[in-house]
Amino acid sequence: MWRRVASLSSSISSSFLAQTASRLNTWESLTTGIAQQAKGVIAPKEKTPFITFVLGGPGSGKGTQCIKIVETFGFAHLSAGDLLRREIASKSADGAMILNTIKEGKIVPSQVTVKLIQKEMELSDNHKFLIDGFPRTEENRVSFEQIIGVEPNVVLFFDCPEEEMVKRVLNRNEGRVDDNLETIKKRLTVFQALSLPVINYYSEKGKLYTIKAIGTEDEIFEQVRPIFAAFEKRPSL
């Protein structure tokens, strides 16, 4: 599992290792993991997690491009929206609250979303994660850093004109409760007010890759491809 893999990486310093493990509250499982590895129960893996956040307004094409990135570069795709919709469908304790929040075009409390992402990361055997539609607020961003204890390697921003995003969402045809004009207008306001500051934050950190998200799906992917192709040449990916 990733948390054991990450923790066992030789490229992470031991103080960072301890800090991360305690944040994840997994020191016990970490040491168990080491013991199991020593016994040969788990195949040894030494890859550091490689995290990509995929940002952009509603309908900017995040999910569509994530499918292509998965096919070409073998990432695990974790869509925050899909994880939240799965919670609604499973009728979990948070389901009704999540449904109302999504209908209103608002953002679900960060701890709920980060816990869902954390669970998926822990279950995955992959070390390359595409985290789609997250972080959408500064609160999301800080919560991820506090709970997961790592920062993204790459942040993709699909930059798309509002008119085009509205057109795409209204044609999406996936039966989503938020794909209507009233909710999309609210979502665009939330995007401007709460998500753009996150995008600016990563721009200032030099981690942001802005993609002009107009044109065909293939044309857009030709802007995405070289970003990961360059990382593939490095030992980190």
Ligand SMILES: Nc1ncnc2c1ncn2[C@@H]1O[C@H](COP(=O)(O)OP(=O)(O)O)[C@@H](O)[C@H]1O
């Ligand atoms: N380049 C594109 N041109 C036209 N339509 C697109 C393009 N990329 C995606 N779409 C369509 O737009 C809608 C929204 O795309 P999606 O990937 O779900 O965006 P997001 O995840 O950012 O909301 C979907 O119906 C998708 O098929």
Ligand SMILES: Nc1ccn([C@H]2C[C@H](O)[C@@H](COP(=O)(O)OP(=O)(O)O)O2)c(=O)n1
């Ligand atoms: N980090 C996130 C991601 C999604 N959500 C909620 C609120 C969003 O409007 C919905 C839908 O998100 P999703 O990423 O699936 O939406 P788009 O693909 O951008 O249309 O889920 C959230 O509260 N917090």
Ligand SMILES: [Mg+2]
């Ligand atoms: Mg999406």
